[in-house]
Amino acid sequence: MSDELINLTIDGVPVSVPKGTLVIEAAKQAGVLVPHYCYHPGLPVAGVCRMCLVEIEKQPKLAISCATQAAEGMVVNTQSAAAKSARTGVLEFLLINHPLDCPICDQAGECELQDFTFQEGRAGTRYSPDYPKRFNPVEDFGPDVLYVPNRCILCTRCVRFMEDVAQEPVLNVSERGDRAYIGVHPETRLDHPWAGNVVDLCPVGSLLSKDFLHKARAWELDKTASVCTGCSQGCNVTLDTRENVVVRVRPRPNLEVNRYFICDHGRMNYRWMNRGDRIEAPLVRRGGELHATDWQDAFERVTTMLRGAGPRVVALASPRASTEALFFARELFRGLDWTGAFQVVMGEEASLAGVPDLALRAERAPNGRGAELLGYGRDYAAALAAAESAAVVLVLDEPDIPVRTAGALIYAGTVLPERARDAEVVLPIVNVAEEDGCFVNRDGRVQRYAQAKPAPGMARPGWWVFSELGAALGHGEPVGSAAEAFERVAQAIDALRGLSYEQLGFLGKVAAAPVAV
């Protein structure tokens, strides 16, 4: 692609696109979605489904818009009688061997074959019921992928993903003609750490996720823009919830981060969001035992504790906490001798070969960079040692707390691990699916996530809890929303200065080079 612009007309709408743009992409700019199956912007062009046929003036034959580059003065007509009838023909051909088992198919409701057939297919089939349909048994392709060959339309997106993006070509087209099906290499399985993407890429219900199998109908799902918490890469995801339960994680396209993909680790990393054993009310220690109370009481206990305590405080934070929560947790101890640290769980790294700078990172810390920007250090052991003699220790949603302290322990978390029962005060906070917030990924990209489901009981976002506490300590007005919370962060932290939720949008922005902390 170059900077040179090409002017063309699509369905009467003039558009200007960079040289090298495909007609199908140019059409999107004109507000026209040309029906297609094999084309996917994240994969090499195959041009095999022949669904995106359009009429181009001065060209003798219909052209596939996915393999035709926009040219100066081109006049494209996607709705001409010839183009429409050709696409109707393709749909009819695709459906003759398709089982029409939509009522039991997971893809129903988000199926491109359904959608385009509804849009421009024939009302009935001309394929005689006397003719048998192609039949092949369901195959187990890998840890999370099932192949239902009867529904397959052989668009080869999955084959191209494994070959060109994952660069582990274990899938192929086997056989020829109408006997063709997607084959898996006999000596391997579809167990690449990024293999689950073939399920998203499949335009029909042929490749299915075992994890999501028959869990929900597509139209029952609420979709929320979020950021994966699986590692420090910060892939953009969509959380699909059904009746306030997260049932599926899917990639959300972001060309700067994860393009159209997420790894299987991230895809499966959602069950904890639905945990039932949550702390639902603030707890305070009375008579040696924790008792449920209201927020007012809990805040009073904390402020009393902080006012009367010595100057040394230690904060042990989770790198999964929001930037906003981490900020206000720090602000709470303004003027005191504060040490903050976070612990990073390490795992195996797994890169996606065909996309530069995309991998499941060894550091399983979605907001480690954010914590660092706010002054939290990585020396967890030193912080633990410091905690022993500190006056107050705050643990922020870090279930693994081998902390021993002579001082007072404040625990803010989603669940109550055994050691947290030593706390003076337990503050119930929400998890990533239950709040708005932002993470800073390993490349310094600040990315927002949104609330996907309600919080249990009295649990509140971390930023709310700590800003209210700060206000009670006389540190100024509390904030009323995550956006406002972020504004405060942006005012205080040089690297984030000038950023706002509005600016970040849902694709995020790279923070300015962070100042030394």
Place this chain on the structure above:
Amino acid sequence: MGYPHKPHPKETVLLSRYFGEADARTYKGWVKRGGYAALEQARAMEPARVVDIVKESGLRGRGGAGFPTGLKWSFMPKEKKKPHYLCVNADESEPGTFKDREIMRWTPHALLEGTAIAAHAIQAEVAYIYIRGEFTEPLAIMDKALTDARSAGVFGNLKIHLHRGAGAYICGEETALMNSIEGKRGNPRIKPPFPAAAGVFGMPTTINNVETLAAVPHILTKGAAWYKGLSLASPKSTGTKLFSVCGHVQHPANYEVTMGFPLKDLVYELCGGMRPGRTLKACIPGGSSVPILDRAETESCLLDYEGVVERGSMLGSGGVIVFDDSTDMVYQIMRLARFYAHESCAQCTQCREGTAWTTKILERILAGQGKTADLDLLLDLSENMTGKTICVLSDSCAAPVVSGIKKFRSEFEDYIAGRRKPVMVA
């Protein structure tokens, strides 16, 4: 495989002159017959000059499309920045066509010489001869000839590889052939890029048919003007062409005639006409992929690129399939459709599903279960299968169906109406 017939006086034997002479297969025997002189002549010329001579001769591709050979060669980059390749399409799989097989069986050096000249013209240092997998005998003969000529040092720096196909019809499509050479599944590629820009291994490539290349030495030794003079009708079709005639004629065989030769004479004189008591019913003039001609069209057709098009078909590969009045056209068309359904590479939807559906409809008609609406359905499906796919396999399935229904509709209707005894097809 047998020996060829004695040439008929009306034939113009150029390529087939030494068919049947075992000695011509040997390197020495070929040199004795004037072989490899044209190569030497070409080597003394600038590559561009060779291209010009072939352009002037009017030689057009004999594989089916009839694209001017010299023009094709001239598409190769003038300034060589990447390795250039030559591919020789010897994957002769078009039903009814068996001319390349005979060229390779009897005059392997003619092909090798043409290959070497073409490689010089397009500045290729490597040539692949892609031979149909079933051609075991031609492969053995080509292999021997290549070894002999190579040890005689006639190819200089040119490397010629024989690559044996594995039996897929689609690998005769030029880009599928290139994928196959690369060790990939033989799927046709989207064009552009055209082979001259990015062909085999992504490098500039020219691909020519066996018969095309076998004609090249003659053009060099006897001159472009002479070759151009070999034309009985349209000046746009020059030289001689081998026609493989099969079907209901007395003497099915390869016949070499000058472009523009009447199809009628080929069938009735050279091939000895129909079997006793039979009359001509139909003819497929250019291999199974082209529209069927009825009797009147056949008898008035001139065999060159323009002449056959004028009669509503195509010269194609020159595989002439002749049907007499005993032929069940519905059955024949079903067999063709079934062939294409079997050979579809499965990439394009229309072809993958359409060829198989077409076959099912035709089989059902033959079984006496057809519906009146089936004929219009076949025509509509054929329309959807024509001009909309990566390669022309889908169009090739549609061509005989459309022309067959148009010209022999009553035979289809007889089956549908129950006037004809059903045929159970296995």
